[in-house]
């Protein structure tokens with residue numbers, strides 16, 4: 001079986017972590033009876049520099065044809081002054097929108113080896129395993145109007161629009177309920193129905209989908225601000241969290257930090273299955289471009305490598321291989337290897353390439 005993967009390294013540490021993930025791909029090709037056809041395409045700041053746009057049409061088209069996209073990161077201070085529509089982030093947002101990647105899966109898992117790295121007490125986070133299901137193609141990120149206009153009195157007025165339709169809420173709710181069924185069977189939905197009508201509709205629709213199709217799953221609702229508080233008070237009460245694009249952006253950063261390091265966490269962005277069963281997908285470390293450490297060979301490759309594990313599971317139907325890779329990451333951590341972002345006393349500090357080498361060694365040992 002040959003899988004077609006599009007690699008979009010992007011900016012900052014993106015190229016470094018993608019490079020190392022390619023080595024892991026090579027391990028699976030060699031040892032696990034699978035073949036990859038990979039191609040690289042420009043996105044973000046580097047695409048702006050070389051092609052004049054952060055969202056090249058050619059990249060979008062290639063992404064639509066691939067079995068999956070492995071995305072590095074976009075952005076950096078050198079592009080801060082660009083106009084809004086030329087910013088590196090546009091590339092990522094267009095990929096999400098044009099590929100219809102409405103379901104963003106962001107696991108926040110606390111690896112046992114790292115429970116002391118969290119800013120919370122170890123007993124609060126040890127064993128933590130939350131899955132945030134974030135709506136990714138609607139809400140205030142894409143709602144129209146989205147503009148800055150000048151008023152008669154000379155001041156400016158900025159508008160973003162928060163908008164959701166029934167079907168947009170239904171489909172993300174279904175993703176959350178389906179995933180809950182194969183985990184802890186619990187969903188908590190977050191919105192702000194006390195101030196936003198989009199929140200009123202969100203809550204109603206999630207409840208309706210639950211009652212009609214998933215009565216076996218335990219559903220609760222929480223205001224998004226209360227959830228932000230509960231995530232640091234007692235994070236282990238959550239199993240699957242479902243929420244909109246903006247709340248999901250914020251709550252997933254918070255959940256990620258609970259686990260000790262942003263450098264550890266992967267994500268998957270999935271579209272709907274078409275009539276032939278093909279589902280567009282993009283896999284991405286959630287850490288971003290980290291320009292301060294780019295090019296130094298010290299970036300933590302784990303989030304990107306675990307994103308490939310999610311790709312194995314969700315796009316390539318290779319759940320066993322995904323587990324193999326996740327276990328290898330855990331083993332390398334248990335053996336004490338740490339990149340600087342997760343370094344602790346008594347551990348062995350390694351750079352990007354050495355961390356990857358240790359994960360591949362752990363893979364060797366496991367087969």
Ligand code: IPM
Pocket residue numbers: 089092093249
């Ligand atoms: C994320 C990021 C993006 C977002 C940025 C880079 C556009 O913060 O994936 O969480 O806001 O969605």
Ligand code: MG
Pocket residue numbers: 249250253
């Ligand atoms: Mg974010």
